[in-house]
Every structure is written in C-alpha cells, then in structure tokens.
Amino acid sequence: MSESQPFSPRAVAWGIAASIIALAGFIVLATYAPDFRSSPPGAATADAKGGNGYAGIVKLLELAGEDVELRSIPATDADLLVVPIDAGFDIDRLAELAELRRFKSTLFILPKWQVARYPNKPGFVYKAGRINRKRLNEFAAALDAPLPTEGNSAAAQRPIATKGQPHWMLVDADMLNNAGLAKRANAVAAVALLRGLKTDPKSKILFDLSLARAPVSRSLGKLMLEPPFLALTLSLVFAALLAFLGGLGRFGEAARPERVLRFGKRALADATARLMRRGGKIGGLGDHYADIVEMRAASRLRAPAGLHGEALLQWLDRRDEEGGQGFSAKLAALRATTNEPSMLAASDDLYRWIKGKTREN
Template sequence: MSDIGNGAGPAAATLFRARTVGLMLAIGIAGFIGMLVLGAYAPDLRSGRNGGAHALSNAVTGYAALVKLAEATGRHPRITRSKDAFETEDLLVVTPESAATDISLALKGRSTRPTLFILPKWRTVPDEKHSGWARYQGLLPLYDPIGVLAPGIRFTMRQYRSGGGPLTSHGAPGRFFAPRPIQVITGIDPHDDQQYDEWSDLHPILTDGRGGMVLAQIGEGPLYVLADPDLLNNRGMKEAGQARAALELLDWLNSTDADGIAFDVSMNGFGHSRSPLKLLFEPPFLAMTLAIAATLLLAGVHAFGRFGPPRARTRAVAFGKTALVDNSALLIRKAGREARLGGRYAAAIRDRAARAFGAPARLRDAALDDYLDSMKGAHRFTDLAQAAEAATDRRDLLEAAQALHDWQKDRHR
C-alpha cells in the first residue's frame, strides 16, 4: 500500500513556505520555553494578594503599606522567600498567621540577631468585591496567638476594648495609640513545663498602662514580640503619626550594622519551592542548558540549509507491469526461495524457444527437449535446463539463467 495520495502534485509540495514554517517553529519554541520558565518559577512569582497577614498582602491585616513606606524612606526593605536568608544582621520581621506555623528556625537561629515576631489577631474572610482584600469576622481565639511561640515560649494574653489612648513607651521612640480593640501579653504561663529558661523573662517596651505588654523583649537578646499587629499593619498605617512612629520603631529595633529590613513570607506559604526544573535555569546547570539550546539551534539551521530542491517520495507500490514484477521478485527474495525457480525458468525458455524456432506442436516434454538439443550450438538445452533446476543458491541460479538466455540468443543468429 502507499502513504502518498494518487493526486499529489507540485502544489502539495509548496503548501507551506519555508518562512511560514520557520515562523511557526519560532513561536512554538518560544512558547515552550516560556511555559518551562513559568512552570519553574510560578510559585516564586505569586503576588501574595490573598488577603493574608504578611508583607505581600494589601489587605487590612497585611503589611504591604509598611514595606512601601520603608522603601520610600530609604530603609531598603526586602521580601525574603527562603529560610536561608535568615543569616543576616538586618532586622527580620516574621508574621506567622496561626499557631500551626513552624517558627522554630527563626526563633532558635536568630537568638542573637534582631527579630520581631508579630502575633496574629484577626479572623478574616476574603472580600468578594475586591480581589486581595479581606473583611473582619472577629478576633482570633487567644489560644492562636498564644501558641505561635509555644511550647518554648508560652504567654498569657488578654483582649479587651480600649479607649484608644496613648501607649506607654519604655525606651522606644515614637508615639503609638492603643488599637480598638487591643491585644496584649500579660506574662509568661507558669504552667508551661517546656518553657525555655533563657526566654523566661519579658521586658516591656510598649504597655497599655494596665499591666499589659503590647511590645516586649524576650530574654536578654534582640528577640521581640508584638502582641497587637494593628500597630504596624495596613490598618495602622492609615494615620501619618502612627506610620511615622512605626518607622522609628523599626529603626530602634534594628542592629547597628544593618543594611535594611527583611520581611519574611516563607512562613506564609510564599517561599521558594524546590524544583528540579529550576536547576535548568540556575547556575551551575544554566551553562549546560544554554549549550543544549545552542546545539538544537544549530541543528535547526542545518535542517533548513538543504542542498537543492526536496525530492518527492516515490510510491510504496508503483503502477504498471514492471512494478508488479519487481514487487513479486522482492517477495520471493524475502521468502528465500529464489534457488527453486531454476526449473520454472527453464520451462519458460523451453516454451519461448519452441514458438520462436517453429517446433512441431505435437512435441511434448522429452520429445521437445530432443528437438531443441538437435539444434546446432555449443551447449545442449537439456544440460542447461538441468543446471538451472539443480541450482542451490542465488549465484548458481543467476549463472544458469544467463546460460539459458545466451543459448536462446545464439539460436536467433
């Protein structure tokens, strides 16, 4: 059978021009590469506008306003998506959204470096009318903010309706006013058997005047905890005085050798994901990727640089008697039965010679062979026919057939 249509003509060979094919290939390759890159880095490129309480969020409970304000005032803030970035002398702001968040690496690994933990306060739901916004549903149960640093540090806390009066500062700059409602730390849970000894003391920095700590230092190191996030989140940044005080507080908490402020979002689900696909686009494997891309490009250029016009493919089964004979011969050769055709070829020569030499029609078989042997020549027909029938391989058969052909040709002279 054939895979080429009967009506294929010159028009079919030029259905697509080389320029069209090249453009289609370029678009396809660019799209494929773009899909690979986006597939590798999509988790790292998420905007973070999910209504959460983190540095990428523009919701009321987020901290995007503080990040933008710090950037506008030259404080060099940066968003960290990997826990490897914790190895810095800059102030690290950690904003866990629930007690289920694992903050052990930041808690233990940065005991001598300035770190601010902001406890969660609000229970929210996404705003259906505005993408990335959130609506209050109420305050979180106290066990949620209490459990953020537990069991190593377990506070006792309180939530109540404040009058919005100024907070009392114990050495911190700026002037803050109490959020409404307010969430404060009242001390260390005395029933916590797993409390770390080095962090068993709390030093108040901002208090509400009623014995509650809004901002406290844990132990003697630069570890701080902010009980009420409304002092620094987007809700608190709507007032100029509060925003100014927030920047002064961050400067005061930061170390003397700091280059900026780091806002962690890896604990909020926006960390760099580990993917084998990303290795293709990052050193040291980037060099190998570029080498493979260059090789494929050169192979493509070579494929387009053919010599001469393309030749149309021939049919798998050609038309005509010659094609039929050729196909039949191919089948016989594939079957390995060529050597058995010697006797049949000799019989065909016998019939052709009888007609060509005018042998009497009554002669058959041996009588016809005697008649052909009686004709003058260097060889007898029966000897040549026996040699053809006795052939055992292709070479012997070819020699016997050539001898019969020459015998017939000599008789015609």
C-alpha cells in the same frame, strides 16, 4: 510574495519562535503560580494595605534608604527577617520557620486585631475586635517566648527576646502596622526599631510572605525545571529543536522501506538467485539449465515428436544453414561452465540462437 504563499518564510519562522517562547513562559508560570499568589484579603501580611497590614512600613523603609524585599519562600539567608503573623496562620509552620532561622535575627509580630470585610467594598476591612489571649499564647509557645501580662502595654510595645536564639517577638502590632504608622512618632520609632535589630547596617531587611500562602508544593513540573533535572530538560528541548530543524529540510512524502520479499515471479526468481549466489551454488547450474534450454528449443522450433538425445541435437544442428553443429556446441559449452559469468554468457548465446531460428520460421 505570490498568492499561493501569503506569508514569507521569515514571518512564519518568527511566528513559530514567538509561539515556542510563549508556550515555555506559560509552562513556567503555570508551574510556579501557586507559590506566588497574593495574600488573602484582610490578612496581616507585608503586602497588605489594610489597617492591620504592613505595606506602609515596607514603603517607609524604602524611602529611608533601606534595602527591602518581600520573600514568598522561607528565607534562611537574610540578616534580618520580619515575620508578620496573621491569626489564621498554622502554628506548626511558624515553628518550622523559627527553626530554619536559628542563629539569624528574626522579628515575629503577633496579630492584634480581628478584622472583617466591608460588604460593598472589596479589599476593605474594619476592626471586629481583639485577638483572643488563648491564640496569642499558642503563637508565643511556638516561638518559645514569654507573653507579657495583659494590660502591660510598655512590655507589649518592645521586642521580647526568645530563649536561646537571636529572635524577638513584638506583641503590639500597632507599632509597625499601617494603622499605627499614621502617627509620626510611631513611624520614626518603627524605622529605628528595625534598624536596631540588624547586625550589619548595610544588610537587607526581608519580610516573610511564606506563612500567608500555601506551603510550597513539589510537582513534576518543578522537578523538570530545577536542578539536577534541569540539565536533562534542556537537553531534551535542544534535541527536539534539532529534530524540528531537520524536519524543515525534508520535502515530499517519507520514503517507505522496501519489502524484504517483493511480489511477482521476477522478484521470486531474483530472491532465489540471491540465495543461491550466497550459497555458492549458482555456478554449477549450467548442466541443469542446459536440459531446460534443449527442451525449450525443441518446442519453439517444433521438433518432431519422439526425438531425444543425440537425434534431437542433430535435428537442431541442421537448423543452421551451413549445416554445422551450432546448437550442440553452444549447449556443450553451457554444460561445461563452472562459474556464474561463463554460464550467463553461454546461456545468452543459446538464447540469441533460439530467438534467431524462431524468427526465421
């Protein structure tokens, strides 16, 4: 490796490839990051580890051999979906999720406790009171399920069936939340409860996280990374890659296109000749060019003033040492030409004759 090239071409190629992959990963993550942010601290969600959260039952089901998954987008394909509800959830979004889960087993767990954060302990919460009855009635109305009377703990600890759908509502969240699982009996009952709600013993249990997070938004980035426009995006990326690889083989400056009309007298004469050649007129210029050659020969050989026509031709013919009619014969041949090759040959013959006589003088 020379001093002028501190990095080998292979190292440069690997560096460029790594940069492209990192950029692509950053774009994808930045596009979908808002949809996968963690739940807010203190929320009663399936990934929360506070007393009102449900991370404990998720871990317990996994240890019991169940296939468990936390879903950040509304799940419509799961055999059983568990929806822990927090006090701050949107009622309309809860009703929409219930509508999406028509004819699918779904367990909605109503919130029980209001919590507050510890001042000096980030992530820790404590009970600040019970959820008011009015808020629970709003959730029950959205699910179209009857709310048991206050103080009826037995009914609150059992799943309540909703009207017309295989949905259930659990009012006492302590049956499944982290605080309630501190009791062994509650832990055993919680696993049995969820297993009993499945229609297929081998199916997966999903826990919903979509209500705890911002609604899934649409954006230009998602439009480019999802069907049907994903194929167009991949085509554009492939075309850009081909253009990049093609550019690696070029060296030096890019060739600039020539001017249609170049500068200078020679370029002007060439352009004029091309135009006349295209028009088929250049072959008939012999007679006109012969007049110019005659005047040029008289000027170059210093013919006496006043000589014209036959007198001038005779004087030019006498420039030949043998006294023949060299110039007039060559000039007549030029005037008689009818095509470009013969005109060029005759004019070249005259040019050499004039040049030779000028050198002699």
